[in-house]
Amino acid sequence: AQSVTQPDIHITVSEGASLELRCNYSYGATPYLFWYVQSPGQGLQLLLKYFSGDTLVQGIKGFEAEFKRSQSSFNLRKPSVHWSDAAEYFCAVGARSGGNEKLTFGTGTRLTIIP
Amino acid sequence: SAVISQKPSRDICQRGTSLTIQCQVDSQVTMMFWYRQQPGQSLTLIATANQGSEATYESGFVIDKFPISRPNLTFSTLTVSNMSPEDSSIYLCSVLPRGPGDTQYFGPGTRLTVL
Numbered sequence: 001a002q003s004v005t006q007p008d009i010h011i012t013v014s015e016g017a018s019l020e021l022r023c024n025y026s027y028g029a030t031p032y033l034f035w036y037v038q039s040p041g042q043g044l045q046l047l048l049k050y051f052s053g054d055t056l057v058q059g060i061k062g063f064e065a066e067f068k069r070s071q072s073s074f075n076l077r078k079p080s081v082h083w084s085d086a087a088e089y090f091c092a093v094g095a096r097s098g099g100n101e102k103l104t105f106g107t108g109t110r111l112t113i114i115p
Numbered sequence: 116s117a118v119i120s121q122k123p124s125r126d127i128c129q130r131g132t133s134l135t136i137q138c139q140v141d142s143q144v145t146m147m148f149w150y151r152q153q154p155g156q157s158l159t160l161i162a163t164a165n166q167g168s169e170a171t172y173e174s175g176f177v178i179d180k181f182p183i184s185r186p187n188l189t190f191s192t193l194t195v196s197n198m199s200p201e202d203s204s205i206y207l208c209s210v211l212p213r214g215p216g217d218t219q220y221f222g223p224g225t226r227l228t229v230l
Binding site: 032034036041042043044045046049051090094101102103104105106107108 | 146156158160215216219221223
C-alpha cells in the first residue's frame with residue numbers, strides 16, 4: 001500500500017522568503033504525485049501534479065515541485081512567499097489498481113507567513 | 116476541470132440522528148469519491164461512489180454507517196447515520212472527470228458538528 005510522509009507539521013516563514021515543503025512517498029510503481037492547498041474553511045485546490053515526463057513541474061501561484069525517484073521525494077518550492085500563501089498544504093500519491101484510483105494524503109504542513 | 120458544489124456547507128446535529136450530504140458536479144464525471152477530514156487531520160477516503168451500483172468502501176467504513184447513492188454521472192449523496200460526536204468532521208466530495216489517471220477535483224466540503 002502507498003503512503004505519504006510530510007515531516008514538517010508547521011512551518012513559519014517571512015513574507016518574501018523562499019519556501020520548501022517536504023514530501024516523501026512510498027509506492028511500488030511509478031506514482032502519480034500531487035500537491036493540494038487548503039485555505040481556512042475552504043476545500044482543496046490543486047497546485048500541481050506529476051504524472052510522467054519532466055521531473056520539475058510548474059504549478060499555479062508560482063509553485064513548483066521536483067520529483068526525485070532516487071529519494072522518493074516530491075518537495076514543493078516557491079522562491080518568494082506572499083501572505084496569501086498561508087494555508088495547509090497536502091501532498092498526495094495516486095495509485096491505480098484494477099481500474100480504480102485512490103489518493104493517499106500526507107498529514108499536511110501548516111504554513112504561517114510573518115510580515 | 117469540474118466545478119463541484121456540496122450541500123449543506125455546514126450543519127450542527129444531535130447524536131443519534133442522520134444527515135445526508137449532497138454533491139453536485141457541473142458536468143458528467145467518471146468517478147466520484149467521498150472523503151472525511153477529522154479535526155486537525157488529513158483526508159481519509161471513505162468510499163468510491165459507483166453509478167448504478169453499491170459503493171466501494173475502504174477499510175474501516177461500512178455501508179450501514181455511511182450509505183452512499185449515485186443515481187447519475189453528476190450527483191451523489193453521503194449519509195452519516197446514527198451520528199456520534201466522533202463523526203464531527205469535514206466531509207468532502209471529489210471527482211475524477213475522465214477516470215483513472217485524470218486529476219482529482221474536490222468540493223468545498225461539509226463541516227459537520229455532532230453534539
